[in-house]
Amino acid sequence: MSKVYLIQAIPGSTKGEPKYNIVGAQKYGDIVTLLPEFSQMIMSPGPLVIKLRTLLKDFTSDDYLLLSGDPAIIGVVCSIV
16 A cells, blocks of 8 residues: 655644644555654754655655655655655
8 A cells, every 4th residue: 555655743743733634645545754843954964864765765656745844854855755
C-alpha cells in the first residue's frame, strides 16, 4: 500500500490541538510523519538532510508527499525525492 509522507507534524499536535485535519489523506495511504512540529534546519542543515535521506530511502512513485511545515525543509524533501 502507498504511504503519505507528512513532512512535519501539524502545528498544535504536540498540545493535542492540531490546527488542521489531515485524516482525508489516509485514503491515499498510511500517513508517516517525518519530522516533529518544531524542526528547523537553519542552524545545522547537515544532520537534518541526512535524517531525511534515511527516512525517505524507501520512497516510490506510488507514494505521496503532504507538504506541511518549514518551506526550506519542504524544498529539501522535494529535492531528495
